[in-house]
Amino acid sequence: MTPAKHPALDGHRAALRSIARVVGETVPEQDPETASRGLLRMLAEQRPVVITGAGVSTDSGIPDYRGPNGSLHRHRPMTFQEFRDDPAARHRYWARSFVGWRRMDEARPNPAHRILADWVRRGVVSGIVTQNVDGLHAEAGRAAGMDPNLLVELHGDLARVVCLHCGALESRRALDVRLEAANPGFLQRVAVERDAVNPDGDVTLDQRWVDAFRMVGCLACGSVELKPDVVYFGENVPRAWRERADELVDEGRAVLAVGTSLAVMSGFRFVLRAERAGKDVGLVSLGPTRGDTKARWRWRTGAAEALTWLDAHLH
Template sequence: MSREVSVGEVASLLRDRGPALVLTGAGLSTESGIPDYRGPDGQRRVTPMSHQEFCATSAARQRYWARSFIGWQRFSVAEPNAGHRAVAELQRVGAIGTVITQNVDGLHQDAGTRDVIELHGSLADVECLTCGERTDRDLVQAFMDDANPGFASLALGLVGDGSRVSSQIRPDGDIVLADDAVQTFVPPRCLVCGDDTLKPDVVFFGGSVPKPRVEQCFALTEAAPVLVVLGSSLKVMSGYRFVRRAAAHGIPVVVVTLGPTRGDAETTHRIDAPLGVTLTALARELAARLG
């Protein structure tokens, strides 16, 4: 059962038993302006497009890419926040090792963290579901920009009453945009096979993480002296399974996030607080002890 602890207690645990394995979630990126899917109560605020829906029809892919085209303009300029920088510092002083992230924003790497496993992939890459061709997202964005002159201005011009487009992006770079605003949008097509089956190289809701990646993360979990969870409600089994595996092996589980989590029963050390300031304090204390 989880026990509320101080930053000092977590620092002592990591000093004595580190380097810890880290699992991060969308809550770590909220201070960079990327909202998570759930509020502090753990309830989902928005429902993202599912893998099944995306793959089912061209209309669904058109809708996704129109919304993502607008969302990417905000998402791609997001910068690491204090929490990301603190994780990089904790790794630098040896308190933590590998970072498994459920996020697809690349902000851990931008902050200088190494040895990052992107559990759900990365929005920076695009793959063709038909032929397997891989493309850089910035190139796909440039194609959509050329093929849809004026679309960004049209969509953003509807912000006024708040009913057609939302300025809030989601953790997957999507944005709220009404269907009638995307009917003229020209979605990207694969430059190799010509199909409209381009998909960001991320695991959508309802999709599956590649088995070798899951097995790698299970192996890391079983070998870890401590598992530290940052900014995740653990509502999705994709991340929660590693907490369950750690608990089953008697490995301490530290959770730093706002609000309750699905893994509270398996958590041994808990800090319910904002991540940026908390992780900065933790990094400062461990730098003093280990640096």
């Protein structure tokens, strides 16, 4: 007898496998001089699309997931199935996010964000597809006068909140005002380390603080089933976002991935798409990536350091 299928459970298990994926060495490291000069030629001649990950934002004080000091060493992100189906887990997230989000909100673009925004404005690269949800590429883009249509936030933005019950949207800052009114003195009583924030915008809290936290409801329907408007592990990237990212990748004559291990398929698929089209792939990462065997150029260094050097040597 064939066992019954449980889509939610299957999705949760798949998400856990994605979270736990370890990206190991598959090819020898490339000589930094060879890699950096190759990437410089790629930028000068091929107008690549740029795929970014958490390593671009570490210099803004936001940790990555899989780096040496990444948050996965101390914290497992909640899967979409847990968030959607477990009211206690959802309440725990919002209590933790109430404290952690303001640390994310204080983060500002670093040189990597600013250089990439300037490259888009100048036409050095054809656009940016980011897996980050911190909004820093968009902020840098506004300051640089970059065309916002040339940025795809593939996994959404923590600055927006969506109601899972009715679909209404609200800004995270507006929600925060309502949460502060519902939880007077909460932030003053809770003390956490400044570097304890996770890439998904929450921090670890004792259960007593979770229990003391009061959630507020959707302004449109009153439901407390509110969710950051971001793609969780175990959740599909919305079709419109995915298709716009595909368009940017197809418009570029190469792909440059910066600050990402490409462990998650939603980012790695663009490297595969480039490979199928016969396009060059370049990588800038502190450690190994899932795309190493597909890449022509592989520079093992930090995002800001690499982009600063490349920008200084572009003509």
